[in-house]
Amino acid sequence: MKLLTVVILAVFLGACGSFPKNAKLNQFDANAGYRFDKLDTGAKNTDSLFVIVVMSGGGTRAAALSYGVLDALRETTITWQGEQKTLLDEVDIISSVSGGSFTAAYFALHREAIFDGAFEHEFLKHDVQKDLFHQLFVPGNWFKLFGLSYGRSDLAAEYYNTHLFNGATYQDLIDNKQRPFLIVNATDMTLGSQFPFIQDQFDLLCSDLAHLPLARSVASSSAFPGLLTPLTYENYAGKCDFKDYPWVELAQSNRRENADRTIRADQRSPITSHCRRARATMCIW
Amino acid sequence: MLQYVRINYFRSRNVYIDGALSGKTNVILRVDEGTHIFDLGPNLNYSPASIKKKVTGTSALRPIEINFELADAG
Numbered sequence: 001m002k003l004l005t006v007v008i009l010a011v012f013l014g015a016c017g018s019f020p021k022n023a024k025l026n027q028f029d030a031n032a033g034y035r036f037d038k039l040d041t042g043a044k045n046t047d048s049l050f051v052i053v054v055m056s057g058g059g060t061r062a063a064a065l066s067y068g069v070l071d072a073l074r075e076t077t078i079t080w081q082g083e084q085k086t087l088l089d090e091v092d093i094i095s096s097v098s099g100g101s102f103t104a105a106y107f108a109l110h111r112e113a114i115f116d117g118a119f120e121h122e123f124l125k126h127d128v129q130k131d132l133f134h135q136l137f138v139p140g141n142w143f144k145l146f147g148l149s150y151g152r153s154d155l156a157a158e159y160y161n162t163h164l165f166n167g168a169t170y171q172d173l174i175d176n177k178q179r180p181f182l183i184v185n186a187t188d189m190t191l192g193s194q195f196p197f198i199q200d201q202f203d204l205l206c207s208d209l210a211h212l213p214l215a216r217s218v219a220s221s222s223a224f225p226g227l228l229t230p231l232t233y234e235n236y237a238g239k240c241d242f243k244d245y246p247w248v249e250l251a252q253s254n255r256r257e258n259a260d261r262t263i264r265a266d267q268r269s270p271i272t273s274h275c276r277r278a279r280a281t282m283c284i285w
Numbered sequence: 286m287l288q289y290v291r292i293n294y295f296r297s298r299n300v301y302i303d304g305a306l307s308g309k310t311n312v313i314l315r316v317d318e319g320t321h322i323f324d325l326g327p328n329l330n331y332s333p334a335s336i337k338k339k340v341t342g343t344s345a346l347r348p349i350e351i352n353f354e355l356a357d358a359g
Contacts, residue, residue, distance in 0.1 A: 030304075037306055247303035250320045257339065258286075258319035 018149045019232045023211040025202070028242040033199030034170045034209050036093065042178040044089035049080055051090045053180070057098025057222070064124050066096070066103035071115065088112070095183040095196075101221040102164070105214045108182035109168050123164055131163075132156055151229025157219035164215065170197075171210040186220040189230055193267045197221075204271040205233065206240035237272045244268060287315045288340040289348035292323060294331065295355060301326045313348050316340055323351050332356040 031038070041047060053073070055066040073088040080090070096104035102123065107114045135141055135155050144150050161167055173182060181198075188195040195201060197217040202209040220231045251258065251265035292300045294310040301307060301324050308314040310325065324335040331353045343349050 245304050246322050247305075247317075247319075250303065250322070254320045254339070257341065258317055261317050261319050 018147050019151075019154050020216070021234050022202075022205070023208040024234075024236045025206045025208040025240045028203055028206070028240045030203075033202070034174050035199050036179075036181040038174075039179050039181055040177050041092075042089075044083070044085045045092065045179055046080060046090065049090045050092050051087065052093045052095065053091055053104075055094065055096035055100025055104050057100060059099045060124065060128070062099030063102045066100045067114070067119070067124060070103065070107055074112070074115070091180045093179070093181045093183065095185060096221065097185045098222045098224070101184045101218045102160075104182055105184060105218050106164065108173055108180060109165065109176075109214060119164075128159075132159060135159060149232055151231070153219050153223040153228045153231050156223075156228065157213070157216045157231065160218055161213045161215035165213065165218075168214045169210065170212050170214065170217075172214075174210060184214075184217040184221050186217070186223075188271075191267060191270055195220075203240075203242055204237060204244075204268055206236035206238065206242055207234065235271065242272065244272065286318050288318050289343045289345050290314050290316055290323075290338075290340055291348045291350050292325075293350055293352045294325065299326050300324075310353075313345060325353055330356050 053069065055069070056062055058065070070088060073091065074086050076087040078085060078087055078090075094104045094108060103114075103119075106119050106123075110119075132152075132155070136145075136152075141155055144155070145152070184197040186195045186197065187193070197209065197212070197220070199209045202212075216231065222228075223230060247261070248265040248268055251261040252269075255262045291313050292310045297309050297311060299306055299308075300310055300314065302314070302316055302321050304322070306326070307316070318341050320337065320339045322335050322337050325331050332355075333353070336351050336353075338349065338351060340349055
């Protein structure tokens with residue numbers, strides 16, 4: 001009887017363990033949200049020198065390598081249009097995946113304060129894997145993990161949110177108002193396509209990226225299939241008066257002109273299609 | 286492959302490619318290969334209102350040139 005009670009209680013509480021839903025976008029606005037063209041260049045950044053930094057995956061080693069690259073850019077002094085600066089001052093976009101996303105998101109949030117020591121000591125040199133493993137033995141987390149739509153990656157996202165990003169959301173990046181523009185990349189496992197965490201992509205879901213914790217995008221980007229579970233995002237497509245850009249129709253009606261552009265256009269359509277399942281599930285590495 | 290276009294107008298103003306702000310008039314802009322719609326955004330005091338053009342086979346030294354003119358006041 002006691003066992004039955006425990007099982008019933010576990011199932012009941014497990015129902016409470018569901019993924020935190022991404023915010024719905026009530027009205028599509030191409031001029032609002034986290035978009036590259038809405039950010040200022042910044043005090044030392046110029047449009048005449050355009051620098052994109054790409055950070056790849058590979059766990060903590062990738063995060064450390066990315067950190068080293070940023071440090072090297074900071075130590076590289078250049079003279080551009082008569083002004084002395086570092087190459088880091090000129091970084092316009094950072095695109096990242098998996099382990100590289102930790103460094104990318106932290107830098108986008110804190111800029112040069114990433115070199116103050118906290119990121120290095122509390123993340124790069126800290127045994128995060130052990131902490132995540134210990135999370136599995138916290139009784140309160142057992143009930144969450146019973147939930148059908150809450151997995152180990154959701155637990156990891158909560159950990160990153162608390163210990164690394166202090167609850168920061170994309171709204172904090174919008175409020176920073178300056179480049180670099182952060183593109184954390186993940187994979188939409190339902191389509192097998194790239195899923196960048198930018199408002200242009202969230203427009204397709206009729207979702208507001210501004211409210212999303214940075215930690216959740218980083219957890220999505222670094223959820224290695226098999227080891228970690230995919231994170232789930234709600235797809236509200238068709239509920240925000242979204243109208244896709246003219247280039248999509250042009251690319252799809254002139255398919256032989258530019259195959260790459262047509263592929264990009266084709267990847268947008270299923271997300272906004274009304275025939276699609278109501279929920280977008282993404283598996284990321 | 287990237288292509289090159291130059292949008293000509295008698296003064297500097299914004300250029301929109303496929304509805305997105307993409308640069309200024311009278312300088313060479315880079316754009317994806319393919320068909321695009323070019324316009325100068327608000328105010329609509331220029332002509333034509335937009336130009337649809339296939340952009341291919343260009344280079345930085347030989348961009349496609351697209352011309353807008355000041356619309357007649359009357």
